[in-house]
Amino acid sequence: xxxxxxxxxxxxxxxxxxxxxxxxxxxxxxxxxxxxxxxxxxxxxxxxxxxxxxxxxxxxxxxxxxxxxxxxxxxxxxxxxxxxxxxxxxxxxxxxxxxxxxxxxxxxxxxxxxxxxxxxxxxxxxxxxxxxxxxxxxxxxxxxxxxxxxxxxxxxxxxxxxxxxxxxxxxxxxxxxxxxxxxxxxxxxxxxxxxxxxxxxxxxxxxxxxxxxxxxxxxxxxxxxxxxxxxxxxxxxxxxxxxxxxxxxxxxxxxxxxxxxxxxxxxxxxxxxxxxxxxxxxxxxxxxxxxxxxxxxxxxxxxxxxxxxxxxxxxxxxxxxxxxxxxxxxxxxxxxxxxxxxxxxxxxxxxxxxxxxxxxxxxxxxxxxxxxxxxxxxxxxxxxxxxxxxxxxxxxxxxx
Amino acid sequence: xxxxxxxxxxxxxxxxxxxxxxxxxxxxxxxxxxxxxxxxxxxxxxxxxxxxxxxxxxxxxxxxxxxxxxxxxxxxxxxxxxxxxxxxxxxxxxxxxxxxxxxxxxxxxxxxxxxxxxxxxxxxxxxxxxxxxxxxxxxxxxxxxxxxxxxxxxxxxxxxxxxxxx
Numbered sequence: 001x002x003x004x005x006x007x008x009x010x011x012x013x014x015x016x017x018x019x020x021x022x023x024x025x026x027x028x029x030x031x032x033x034x035x036x037x038x039x040x041x042x043x044x045x046x047x048x049x050x051x052x053x054x055x056x057x058x059x060x061x062x063x064x065x066x067x068x069x070x071x072x073x074x075x076x077x078x079x080x081x082x083x084x085x086x087x088x089x090x091x092x093x094x095x096x097x098x099x100x101x102x103x104x105x106x107x108x109x110x111x112x113x114x115x116x117x118x119x120x121x122x123x124x125x126x127x128x129x130x131x132x133x134x135x136x137x138x139x140x141x142x143x144x145x146x147x148x149x150x151x152x153x154x155x156x157x158x159x160x161x162x163x164x165x166x167x168x169x170x171x172x173x174x175x176x177x178x179x180x181x182x183x184x185x186x187x188x189x190x191x192x193x194x195x196x197x198x199x200x201x202x203x204x205x206x207x208x209x210x211x212x213x214x215x216x217x218x219x220x221x222x223x224x225x226x227x228x229x230x231x232x233x234x235x236x237x238x239x240x241x242x243x244x245x246x247x248x249x250x251x252x253x254x255x256x257x258x259x260x261x262x263x264x265x266x267x268x269x270x271x272x273x274x275x276x277x278x279x280x281x282x283x284x285x286x287x288x289x290x291x292x293x294x295x296x297x298x299x300x301x302x303x304x305x306x307x308x309x310x311x312x313x314x315x316x317x318x319x320x321x322x323x324x325x326x327x328x329x330x331x332x333x334x335x336x337x338x339x340x341x342x343x344x345x346x347x348x349x350x351x352x353x354x355x356x357x358x359x360x361x362x363x364x365x366x367x368x369x370x371x372x373x374x375x376x377x378x379x380x381x382x383x384x385x386x387x388x389x390x391x392x393x394x395x396x397x398x399x400x
Numbered sequence: 401x402x403x404x405x406x407x408x409x410x411x412x413x414x415x416x417x418x419x420x421x422x423x424x425x426x427x428x429x430x431x432x433x434x435x436x437x438x439x440x441x442x443x444x445x446x447x448x449x450x451x452x453x454x455x456x457x458x459x460x461x462x463x464x465x466x467x468x469x470x471x472x473x474x475x476x477x478x479x480x481x482x483x484x485x486x487x488x489x490x491x492x493x494x495x496x497x498x499x500x501x502x503x504x505x506x507x508x509x510x511x512x513x514x515x516x517x518x519x520x521x522x523x524x525x526x527x528x529x530x531x532x533x534x535x536x537x538x539x540x541x542x543x544x545x546x547x548x549x550x551x552x553x554x555x556x557x558x559x560x561x562x563x564x565x566x
Contacts, residue, residue: 054546058531059555063562094441224468224520235492242495331440334488334497336469347486349474362470362488367520399546 016044019381023052027130027385030395034372034384041380046373053399061359065325066092067166069359074160076361077397079122082108082115082151083339085164088359090245091335091346092166095328096300104168104293105247110181110284111154111163112246112339113277117188118147119340119392120274127267127389128199131208136198143191146184153177167301168294178285185281192274199267209264213375213387216261223374224367227342228273229391231257232265239338246337250287251280263390270392300326325354341365341392363397405442413437413444421491422446422498425463426456436501447501450485454512454538456500457487461517465489465498468518471525473504473532477558481505483534487514504534513539531556 022033031052037045057076061069073084086108093100100108125140148158154173155163163170199205215225220233230237238255240248256272258265294301302321303314320326330352336345342364349358368391375387407413414437417423426434426446433456436447448456457468467490474484487500504511513536514521525536526545533554536542544551553560 051544051546051548056555059560059562097441221467222519224518237492242492332474332486332499333441333443334470334486334499336490336497343469345470345488347470347472347488358472358474360470360472362472366523370520370523 015039021384027388028395029126029388029393032369032388032393032395032398036381036384038381041382043376043379043381043384046376046384048369048372050369050395050398053395055400057400058359058361061356063355065354066328066356067321067325069356070165071160071162073361074162075396076400077119077339077341077344077363077394078159079394080115080119080340081159081161082111082163083119083337083344085162086112086246087335087337087339087344087346088348089164089166090337091333091348092328094333094335095331095348095350096166096297097329098167098295098297098300100168100246100295101292102247102289103291104295106284106288107169107173107293108164108246109248109251110281110288111151112337113280113284114147114150114181116277116340117274118144120270120277121147123270123340123389123392124195124267127386127392128205130385130389131205133199133202133205136195139191139195139198143188150177150181150184153180165294165301167297168292172293178288181281182285185278185285188278189275192271192278196271206264208383208386209262209267209390211262211264212379212383213263213390214261215371215375219371219374220261223371225342225371226364226367227338227340228269229266229368229371230342231255232269233261234259239336239343243336245335251283253280263386266390266392327352327354328356336362339364341394341397342368361397361400363400365391365393365395366398369393369398405439407437407439410434410437413439417444420444421463421494422460422465425459425465429455429459443497443499445486445499445501447503450502450504450511453485453487453500453502454514454517457489457514457517460489460498460500464493465491467492468514468520469497471514471521471528473528473534473556475532475556475558483509483532485511485528485534509533510535510537512537513542515539530554533557 016037016039019036019038021036022028023031033049035047057072073088074081077084121140121144125137128136151161152158155161215233217234220230236257241255253276256269258269298317303318307314308318328350330350332349334347336343345362347360348356351357376384407416433448433452438445469490470488481503483504485502490497525539528534529542530544530546
């Protein structure tokens, strides 16, 4: 969050103009500020200025018990909360060497895929709205509402779910919940067709996106771009398939790629990803194993309420976990997963106590934002809005 | 890729994983530069001296670790040297992460920037500079990124109170 005076602004030689876009601008998806140097309508330089949402989450984590960090992770990427929960839980479970029951893993996969669809729906609605197609927003938010209701049913919260726990899930989902997911997944693919009908054949939308914001595969790798923008640039890489975690190796899905590397390719890749997520959810529903949803680790996982009220041992464990946390063996792990926007990584360092010594989050938007200048250089200022929309930034995860 | 769960010390890693591409790359570049190595919970960590970090990154990139994922620091105040920098590199070919480690002292906390090798490190190094006060020599635009430019102190240091200075 720097001061307004910058060298570029004072030393332009009378040729270029500096335009300040944001932090309050409807197309910046939050509080992104871009200092754009333009020559007429053509973009010469784009410099993102971030930090407006910085709340010091990494510092806060160091003052919390391990289990108390989970609610903080939701608030980083508020559009894809369950992926954050998953990544943090996997990292701490790796530190603890904890095995997770199969049913918990499958429900985790199911929910993170729902969360990915949720994230992509918001991207599609807002991206189309930025371009001027207002209707799609209402359509995507209709389906998003269904997903949020499913989240609410398991977690009691629509957005800040915190449903995953270190060692499994908070509790078994409600009895008819899987049927509700099934009903949603049955009708969802035709909703994607509906969005595609509204947008793919629309000449205004097509011309605003096609050929805009090109990113070569070499630049994408060099600038740390991950997720759908990387795949739209022709790199066939998806952590779910290539370095499976949480039982993803048991699911069959296709990883869409495109060699065009433009805004339109990113749109197409994300549309296909939504269809593939729906397929993964269907597989999870069909093969859902039975059994417990929490690992057998009484000193780490809170006991059931019923046991806590009737068994002395469970009461002691409950009291100890809530008041003192649980110690985690010293060490460090880096766990990366594929979330809706790209690769999320959690680096957790333990010094053997009940509070993490250091938690660092690697979030995809932070890196992808660096590629903005490469994509926007030489394009018109109106294209900048399309490009920002296509990289799908969440300022919460950039600033943390 | 790394099947073994735990190996402590440079010699143990060299004995158990002589054919590991990252270990081979570092040894081929400069066998003396590898200060320490370990495998913990299946994750390989290679340590080098701070002034050699850029060359080490270049060697690893040439060996197939093509993607820069993350760099961050940990403050081990009051131990000496105080800061530990961790670079996480990913290989799309080997489907594996490795961690490159270097120790930085408090008196002159500075390391060469790796932005000439991966421009992606730009924001990450600015973040470490902002929150830990570690300088990256050769960085094109080393300014604060999260905190305001006139901010005093580096919030992620352990001697910086969680509530901030009032």
